[in-house]
Structure formats: structure tokens, C-alpha cells
Amino acid sequence: MTLTAPAAPALSTDEVLALRRDFPLLQREGLVYLDSTATSQRPRQVLDAEVAYVEHEHAAVHRGAHTLAAEATERFEEARGTVAAFIGADDDEVVWTSGATAALNLVAGAIGNASAGRGGAEADRFRLREGDEVVVTELEHHADLVPWQELALRTGATLRWIPVDDDGALRMDEAARIVGPRTRVLAFSHVSNVLGAVNPVADLVALAREHGALTVLDACQSVPHLPFDVRTLGVDLVAFSGHKMLGPTGIGALWGRREVLNALPPFLTGGSMITTVTMERSEYLPAPQRFEAGTQPTSQAIGLAEAVRYLQGVGMERVAAHEAAIGDRLAEGLDAIDGVRLLGPRPGAPRVGLASFVVDGVHAHDVGQVLDEAGVAVRVGHHCAQPLHRRLGVTASTRASGYVYTTEDEVDRFLEATVQAVRFFGVRS
């Protein structure tokens, strides 16, 4: 997303309608699917690619010498290359994982292993000791919070966090106070899955660099929605999930700078990540294989590569412009409804295509129920971000989130249904 003027025109209604035809699930009668931040739908191209692989090419990759296995390995590595290119990375810097949660656990777990003395001298730079600090933010998804809590508990390091203001924006004044010489890791999300706001990556990276801290970016809500380039961002490690970007479940990726990945000890261990194994000890391959223990999600990698090609076909600049338009419409529409409190950036301020809100005196579950009755699928709850909700003074919120296939008309149907929900529950207690 361009924070000032869009670099590309938003998608026209006709273009969106044409795209929608690729999504079997979106043909469901009467459905307005506004839960893409939780999981996106898959176009038939992705399904077809996965099925074609399974029907014609499936075999164990990196293990067999027969033709089928060699072909499967090639397709699998091509998929890696496609995903790597999509984020501006080299092939050997992309590690397949089962998802973003697994990727973030991998990083925290590998640092934990380094702290327990694994990985030799190279891994020493990752070693956490009492007095060291790991810094996250108050708006993190639980996937980028709980693993760091566990790491802190295991190593004796202290977990600190950058607070947010009443609009959910990171308090950068506080950040400058919190990130300091004790900071060893700074983990934060690129885009909040609750607020849709884009966090100031460059400023956070600059702070971390100043103190030599490792930066870990939770890019679950940016890689699918914005042009994304690991080199420009300047972070050290990046995690994202396939199922949020038109791809299959069961696949995600960790990107890391080559020298960081090759210095980190492994996390999951087993087959295909070793060179020599005796009963006493094992030696490990370099990245990415070092982190890919066991049979990999092969058909899912091929599906994800196809999802990437699909997004490239649309163009990420245009995806971002479309999302900005959807996000604006959601935010403005919600803000205009009496009794609705929009969370996060004010209408008009930059956001991706999502908006969360609360209805005064009405629980999100009840709002969601009325929306569901009207065919509108939204997410209600804490969206795996309890601390942020607590900070904003609510336990739960309702979130409407669109994607490349979302029409303005759908946003309007959602807004109408929200007005009905407000009316239905009437009196505010």
C-alpha cells in the first residue's frame, strides 16, 4: 500500500467480478465473505495446480533418485523460487513451514536452542541470558506474542512491549525508550490483523539496528495485501502463511537473511535436514533444508506458488489500491453508523481492506449473528489479540475483512446489515 497516493489504479467493479468467477466458494448463494483476514478463499487455479501435481507428479522430494521423485523435487524447488521472487528474496533464504505460527515458533525455538548452548559458536550471537530483553508490541497476534513469552520464560530474558495509543497506533516515543542496548530481539507485525494499520517498519528497524537487535517481522497481513520486498524492509526474518494469500492451508514460509539462517541452530529435527547421523550425534545441512525436517507439504507448496502467480497476475500494486479503497469504504461506512465505534485508524487514514468495530452495549457475537443471518460472514471475538482488545477497553470486536475478490456492493450489504444489527438490539444498556 502506498501511504500517500496509490501507485496503481484500484480494480474496477468489472475486474473484481471477473476475478470472483475464479473462486468456487464465492459462488455460494447469498454469501458476503468478509473474513479473508482469518483465511482467504482459493481460486480454482490453485486447486487445479495442486490436483495436477498430485495426479501426475507426486513423489517424495529430495529423497528419491527415480524420475518421478526428481520431477517432484524440481517442481517443489520451482515453487520455492516463485515464492522467493515474490518477496524479493533468494531461493535459499526461503524456508517452508506449516504456517506463520510454525515460522515464528521456529525462530523463537531456534533462539531458545542457541540459548541452551546448541549451534556452536556461530549461534552465540542469538544466545539470550538474564538481563537480555525481547521486545514485541501490544498489538501482536498471539502467534507473535506467546512464543516470545515462552522463550523469555525458558531463557530468563525479559519480555517488554511497545504500547499503543487509543487508536491502536504504536507509541513510537515509547518505542525509542524501550528498545535499547539490552534489546536482543524486536518482533512486530507489519500490518495489524485487528486494525488494518501499517506499522512504521523503517523506524522500528532503525531503532533495532542502532542497538544490534534481531528484527522479526510478522508479515501475515502484509505479504497477501501489499507489494512486499524483504530487502527494502531491512528486517532479518519474515513469517507469513499461505492460506491468507489465496493459497492452501498447511503451508507458510519463513524468510531469513542467509547469514542469519545459517547461524541459527535447527528447531524441528528429523529426516532430510541432516548430513551425518550417528546414534550419538547429528550434523545439520545449511538453510533452508536445516529447518525442513521430515516430509514437506509438497502439493501445498505448489499450490502456494500458483497463488503467488495469481496475485502477480493481478499485480500487487493494484491489489493494494483495491484494498485501500475497500478499507476506506468500510471505515467511512462504519464510522457513520450511530452507536458504532470504529477501532484503529480514523476513516481516510491508511489501512488495508479491513475494519474492526464495536457496537455500544451489544456483544460482538450478537452483532455477528445478525450479520450471519444476512449472509455476511465476519469474524467476532478477540481475533487472537487479547491484549490489544483489553487496551482498547473491549473484550471482543467484530471484524469485516475483504480481499482482491471483494466488491463495493458487498461492503454496502455488510454496512446495511450492521445498521440492522444495531437496530435489532435496540436500547443500549
Next chain:
Amino acid sequence: MTLTAPAAPALSTDEVLALRRDFPLLQREGLVYLDSTATSQRPRQVLDAEVAYVEHEHAAVHRGAHTLAAEATERFEEARGTVAAFIGADDDEVVWTSGATAALNLVAGAIGNASAGRGGAEADRFRLREGDEVVVTELEHHADLVPWQELALRTGATLRWIPVDDDGALRMDEAARIVGPRTRVLAFSHVSNVLGAVNPVADLVALAREHGALTVLDACQSVPHLPFDVRTLGVDLVAFSGHKMLGPTGIGALWGRREVLNALPPFLTGGSMITTVTMERSEYLPAPQRFEAGTQPTSQAIGLAEAVRYLQGVGMERVAAHEAAIGDRLAEGLDAIDGVRLLGPRPGAPRVGLASFVVDGVHAHDVGQVLDEAGVAVRVGHHCAQPLHRRLGVTASTRASGYVYTTEDEVDRFLEATVQAVRFFGVRS
């Protein structure tokens, strides 16, 4: 597999040929696929189930309140129930993982966390200290060896192993000496992925029980091939993979006794496995959710459940009988070739439908190449069991492995091609 007389008749040639029609990949011209131990092929029923779910029902499970999400959650939990029933377990004892490697790492990792003081008083029984011993066997797949090495290194416990004899059979006399009061964990495979032999589970469990050790079964090569019942086996934890039993990649399961699972601290952390999260700390759900952090491999779970139904349709007794027949034919055929050394049980002794062998003076890669040229896909190398190969005096072997769709004719084509390979490389160096 019944070790004495088969409880059910083997599949007839016509039955196998009828099954084969369900497998698109097996229609590939001239292909003899004998690498099912590495990964099996998927029938169209499994593909169809997965595609139907994605096209009509996909949504975020356990997170949404809308109809689509409720339906998806129901389908996902039904899938868990199907897999649980298949192994004689209760639903809440089956944890989805991305595969067996992930499942075994989960167990070792959770024990590691318990040893680091996580999980409170309940987890104390899993705590490893210096002087404690973890016992594995010399024939383990790296997935059931390397995680235990890492656990031992992290906790100060000692890793010991039960050796094998020249035929690769576990030395039970040694086992009785090695498993003792210091043994806290005994991890072993049900069926060796190199030898095809069935290990004496009951005897090993009895030994472990005597000393109060936790038993962990790597069932990667038994759940797909034999009638399997967790209660009868008496072990505490069981790991297996979907892609080896006609299901998708990217999915597997960990079964555990309810009281064991609920006492183990979590391994991967993040969304959907918590009750309350503050910035300072988190509280965790009971099993299975405790171990299912993040978005789960939903469509893959549904695919795996369909694979289970497919196997149930054939009948696991008959699958086992078919495999015994295939295994016998492989073993007898190989043993009869001059210059071939069959690994593992002698012909006629019980084995599942696989056989590994070496050709005197010819490297497995070269054997595999000639077989590949003849359209026969086998696995060559150490099959992720380097210590076992070293013990048997070889670096690499060739493995032919069948499954429910393997015909006798295929076995014969493989045997002929093996004879050719022996001839081609002629003189023994």
C-alpha cells in the same frame, strides 16, 4: 499384520486392479511405483473430498461464528473423529500435526519444556535431569532419533539405544539390560521403514511399564499397513503421517492418552490454543487444542479422513494380508538373485510389503538408476536411517515398497529389472 495366519484373505489381482483405477498417478504409462514407504499416492476420493471442502465449505475453524465457519469446524472435527476411530482412540486424544516428524518433535519438545520448568506441577513427571535416560533403538528413522538427541543435549539426560542383530532384529536381551530404573522415555518404531519387520511392541511396553517409563511409538509404517488399536498396544503416545496412508502431505497426528496429553506443556504456541493471554503470560487450553497453535491444515485433515474411509472400505485386515503377500514375494524374489543381499527378516518371516537390499559391489544409486530406466521407482540411499545402515555394514540400500495398489506383476517387473541391474554392472569389484 497377523504374525501367524492371516485373519483375512489377501486382495485378489482383480481387486487390486479395481483399486488402482482410483489412483490417477498410477495410470502413468510404464510406471511401477514401489516407493510407497516414502510417500503413498492419493486416490481421487481423497482429492475430491479436499476439493469439495475448499470449493464449498472452507473457512477458519474454531474461530468464526458465521455459518460457513461453523460448518467448516464441524467437518474438521468430524475428520478428527474419523481418524480417532481408525486407531481406536477418543476424539480428544488426537492432535493434528503437520506430520509424524512434527508429532515426534512435539513430544520431545514438550518434555524439554517440562524439563525447563514449564507446565507446572502436573508436568513434573516428564522432567528430565542429568542421570535420567531416554532410550531409542538402533533402527529408528532419523525423525525418531534426532529429536531425542537434541532433548538429551538440552536436558543433560543420557540417550541410550537398543541394538539390532545382523538381521536388523532388536536385541531384546540387550533391551532388558538397557531399560531400567533410569529410563524415563522409551521411543521406538512399530515397523522399520528399512526392514519392514514388526517390532515386539508388547515386550517393549512391558519393559517400560516395569520402570515407569513413558512409551512413544513411531507408527509411520504401521498405521497405514496394519490393523491398529492404541488401547491394545498399550503405549502412551503415537505418531503417524497422512501422506503415507493415501492422504495429503502436510498433515499427521499425535495420539496420546488423555491424562498424558493434558499434563504435557505446550510445544508450539500462538492462536487458538489459549484461554487468556495478557502481555505477561498465557493460559492454555486442554488437549487437543493445547497443541494446535495457529491455523490448522483444515482441508488436509478432511483429505486424511477420506483416506481413512478408503482404507476402511478395503479393510485393514485385508490390507495387511495383501502387504504380507507382496512382502513375501519381494523377499523371496530378491533372495533368489545371485549377488543380492536382502536386509532384515529372512524370506518367509513376517514383514510388511517392503524389502531393502544391496547388490554386492554396486552402489544403490546405480541399481536405482537401472530400475528407473525400466520404469520402476524405488528409493535408494539410507532412507533416513543412517545408524541402521552403518550397523548392517552398508552406507546405502535400495528399497522396494508396495501398498494396497501394488500388483504381483509389478513385483515381478521389479525383480526382472533388478536382475538386469546386477548384470549391467557385471563384475563385482
Next chain:
Amino acid sequence: MSGTGSLYQELILDLSRHPRAKGLHDGADASSHQVNPTCGDEVTVQLHLDGDVVRAVRWDGEGCAISQASASILAELAPGLTLDDLGSRIALFRTAMRSKGRIEPDEELLGDAVALGGVSKYTARVKCAMLPWVAAEDALAHRAA
């Protein structure tokens, strides 16, 4: 909005606005705190007893209309029941809730909980209705232990 209407019966909307027995009292004989992990909703249920008989149920918590109303209904149903009776009513209520609309709550035994009958068709909401009942069950179990 017939569906939503059947879910949000007048009684439920009413109770969600004007809850009964809300607010904890000192001296409870047993209590339990439960959380709905999806939305973070919380409820604490207290049992105040006369020997083996429930004198009063008090509760507090935050949640949706369904869970709030359900807590009020439970609090009005329980007084006068023996602990065993309360346990079996909870089990009965669970059966109805898990029935996917096939089993209506028995009015004689479950009183106003009939108004929650519609919930069982909405699997995602069953947890909301159950939450206070699960808390009561847990309180019972811990008292028994």
C-alpha cells in the same frame, strides 16, 4: 430475520438487558470462573448452599446476549434443587444444546431454558449458552472433590 428471531427470543433480549442474580456475594460455598477462548468472554458462577440444597446462584461476567441470559436463567432455575438434581439438569441442558435442534430443552425440568432451545441449531453459539452451566458444573465438581 426469522432465524435470528428464533435465536433471540424476547426473554433472552430482556434478560440480557436486565440480568437476574448478577453480582457476586460473599460466602459462596463453591464457585468457578470460565472463559470462552474464541471471544474471551468470562463468567464466574457462585453456588450458595444450604447443606445439599442450592440456596442461591450468583454470577458475574461479560458476554453476549445468549451467555448473559443463560446465566440468569440458570440462576433462577437452581435455587431449591439438590446438588445431584442440579448436576442432572446441567447434563440435560447440555444434551439439548448439542442436539443441533433435534431435542428441545424440557420445560418442566429446565424452566426458562426452553427459550434457549434455538441456540442448539447454531453450533458456534452453543459454547455461549453453555458457559455459565459449565461453570456451575465445575463448581459442583470442585465442591465434591
Next chain:
Amino acid sequence: MSGTGSLYQELILDLSRHPRAKGLHDGADASSHQVNPTCGDEVTVQLHLDGDVVRAVRWDGEGCAISQASASILAELAPGLTLDDLGSRIALFRTAMRSKGRIEPDEELLGDAVALGGVSKYTARVKCAMLPWVAAEDALAHRAA
């Protein structure tokens, strides 16, 4: 078996049975041990130098016909080359091996390695052919460092 024939040229079968320069000698100037993780094959390659010029390559290890022959071919090619030259021949060989049959090894620069040309069509076997060359490259790099 035309395919396998093109892979296993007579020279390769020959060298796999009668390897050249096999067996390590004392006093190497640089050496490297490499493992093929798929099959566990291992090779150790030694460089014996006269200043900047390769005097001899010695090697030892276990492996398939391709990797064994490849080691012998490398050991026959290298003597007399400068270290820089050896480095560029290795790079050239890699390019041919990764070409999927599109680029034949240059006979003038790579000598008997032309016999390995067929390997590049078998992606799973490229690692086998490369193993000793990767070891030589690694030995060079560590000497340089």
C-alpha cells in the same frame, strides 16, 4: 536401456571399477570432506600443490559409479593447473551439470569429464557427479581463507 547406457559410458564403468588416484597421501596442502545427504556417500579430496600449481589430487570415499568416476576424472584433470584455473574448471563443470543436458562439458577444458555429460539430464544424479568437485572447491576456498 539407451538412457542408462548414455549415463554409464564405458569410461565411467571402467573408472568405477579401476579408480585413479584413490587413497589419501600425507602432506596435503588442502583437503575437504563432503557428504551427499541423500545417500550418505562421502568423499575426501586432497590437493597437493607446488606453490600455486596443483601437483596432485588424491581422494578417497565411497559412492556410486558416477561419483567414483567423477573423482578419478577430476584427479586426472587437475595436475598442472593453477589454483585459479582449477576453480574456473570446477565452475564450468557445474554449469554443464546443471544445464539439464543443454550444455556438454567442454572437452578441451574438462578432459574426460565429457563422459559425465549425460548426468546433467538426471537431476537426481547431478549431486553424485558434483560431490568430488565440490570437495575440491571447498578445499580451495579454505586454503584461500
